[in-house]
Amino acid sequence: MYYFAGVDVGGTNTKIGILNGEGDILKSVSIKTESIMGVDYTLNKIWETILVLLDELDIDRDVIKGIGMGIPGPVIEQKKVGFFANFPWEQNVNISEKMEKISGVKTRLENDVNVIALGETLYGAGKGFSKSITIALGTGIGGGIFIDGKLISGATGAGGEIGHMKLEKDGKLCGCGQKGCFETYASATGVMRETLSRLQMNKDNSLYKFIEGDLNRLEAKHVFDEAKKGDKFCLDIVDYVSEYLALGIGNVLNIINPEVVILAGGVALAGDILMEGVKEKLPRYALGITIENLEIKIGELGNDAGIKGASALTI
Numbered sequence: 001m002y003y004f005a006g007v008d009v010g011g012t013n014t015k016i017g018i019l020n021g022e023g024d025i026l027k028s029v030s031i032k033t034e035s036i037m038g039v040d041y042t043l044n045k046i047w048e049t050i051l052v053l054l055d056e057l058d059i060d061r062d063v064i065k066g067i068g069m070g071i072p073g074p075v076i077e078q079k080k081v082g083f084f085a086n087f088p089w090e091q092n093v094n095i096s097e098k099m100e101k102i103s104g105v106k107t108r109l110e111n112d113v114n115v116i117a118l119g120e121t122l123y124g125a126g127k128g129f130s131k132s133i134t135i136a137l138g139t140g141i142g143g144g145i146f147i148d149g150k151l152i153s154g155a156t157g158a159g160g161e162i163g164h165m166k167l168e169k170d171g172k173l174c175g176c177g178q179k180g181c182f183e184t185y186a187s188a189t190g191v192m193r194e195t196l197s198r199l200q201m202n203k204d205n206s207l208y209k210f211i212e213g214d215l216n217r218l219e220a221k222h223v224f225d226e227a228k229k230g231d232k233f234c235l236d237i238v239d240y241v242s243e244y245l246a247l248g249i250g251n252v253l254n255i256i257n258p259e260v261v262i263l264a265g266g267v268a269l270a271g272d273i274l275m276e277g278v279k280e281k282l283p284r285y286a287l288g289i290t291i292e293n294l295e296i297k298i299g300e301l302g303n304d305a306g307i308k309g310a311s312a313l314t315i
């Protein structure tokens with residue numbers, strides 16, 4: 001029996017797990033990333049943590065057949081990282097080679113959202129499908145495209161960056177420096193931005209009462225919660241967000257034509273109140289043939305999607 005290590009490298013924390021070949025997590029732990037200590041320190045610490053987990057599980061290190069890592073940045077050929085979002089590390093570092101030197105174990109990497117997409121497709125909401133798109137609706141919008149057993153990472157690692165698909169000409173300014181990106185409208189940040197701007201004009205709503213007039217307390221989740229209770233102001237915002245979600249998803253459907261769309265991340269937890277609007281509006285943007293048998297599902301693996309998907313990179 002062989003085992004695999006799955007590593008989900010995040011800005012603050014890194015989640016590390018030991019898994020079997022079926023994606024079952026035998027044991028996992030979360031450690032501080034400490035990227036400021038440098039790439040070599042970080043990789044050594046990850047390997048030491050893997051060894052501790054193996055020890056606790058009483059598994060010999062010889063039966064670890066691979067290390068898979070999800071990385072916050074564009075990954076080229078599952079080995080090199082173009083640049084690290086938020087880390088003070090060099091560009092174009094071959095992390096795979098470095099980790100293999102430290103551990104003696106085959107190591108492969110992918111972008112962190114691509115790894116979530118792989119996890120959900122193989123072991124979660126996309127199980128049994130061979131063509132999926134996973135959209136992670138969080139602070140930004142990330143995407144992972146999986147076609148016939150392969151993730152589409154692209155020539156320079158930017159494949160699947162659907163959050164920066166343009167939905168408006170000269171639209172809202174995005175963190176990427178361009179305007180009108182999908183994520184400025186339908187991410188948690190986008191929801192907050194739209195809500196704050198509307199609250200300047202309209203304070204007669206249950207959301208404003210809920211946050212007791214303190215705009216600093218506002219979270220995207222509150223908007224969906226108050227909408228579920230029937231607040232008209234929040235229902236209008238949900239309608240606005242679902243329109244952009246339908247437009248963004250529709251564009252992707254027309255290009256990729258997947259069997260299933262998996263929505264992950266915090267905004268996806270809004271559930272039916274958001275999804276009903278998306279499903280109703282989708283026929284306006286997606287070609288009929290792309291939605292005939294389409295399934296739209298909410299991600300099932302939560303925070304485990306990353307290490308599950310990462311572990312599958314070396315299987």
Ligand SMILES: [Zn+2]
Binds near residue numbers: 164175177181
């Ligand atoms: Zn952008």
